[in-house]
Amino acid sequence: MALRGWTSLAWQADYGQFYLVDPGDAAFRPPEEITPEMERCSLFVLPAGLVVYTEGCLQQRIDIAIHDAEPDHPPAEPMSGNPWTRTGMAELSFPSRRFSISSPSSPDPLPCGPFFLLDSAAAKARINWMEFQGSRDDSVPVEPDVISIALWPA
Template sequence: MTIRGWASFAWQADYGQFYLIDCEDAAFRPPTELTPDMERRSLFVPPTGIVIYTNDCLQQQVRIRIHGSEPDHAPVEPMSGKPWTRIETVEARFPSQKFTLSSPSMPDPLPCGPFFLLDAATVTARISWMEFQGSRDDSVPVEPDVIEVTFWPR
């Protein structure tokens, strides 16, 4: 369970989505139509990269974890002890073995990062969501949703 790298970001998922994009994939385009499967799973896996959809909260804490092999998986979100509200595991491809975060309002990845290095072009990604449960009121601050993406070689 060797951890190879990690980072946490305060993120604003505009249009309820963000992307993990291969750094050398200039042709990446997120889908413009959501299918029922994409809505149910809150993700889409194109030929390269991953599109992750968020709940209705504008604020997220996005955590990236990269391991050398499959790690143990916590049944709850480690900092709060609250259960994950959703978990999905997928196979994803990043041919350059390097990816970055992006979003609809940032169509081009920043040239100097942040970017993450992977040990393989094809990886397993486990996406865990801990979403705010209850009604939202835009006039009252709420805790951000937590979305953790853990990678390891396939």
């Protein structure tokens, strides 16, 4: 198993969500209604992408890792050692074999990236959340939530 690429992004998930979008999908539209199932799973698979739901609209660190095969999945967030608060799995499709990250305030991927390249159009993903545990008060700085997304060919 080899790591093909990775990044760590400082992010603010508008309205508690962000998207992994195939930039070739001209029909991309995020769901307008969040169902109880979507809330329970904290994700929603699109025909050419993924919606990831977060605990709130505070800061996140989003780690994306692309592998050539299913990687080992650490039981805890590697930097802090804190356990994941949620975990999800999904089978995804990115027909152009690439995706970009986006959000409700900028629903369309930027035309010049950043783009993440994949080895195949069909991918599997494991999403881990390590969310801030405590009261959320925008006037007091808190550590960001961490959302880790590992992708590999299906």
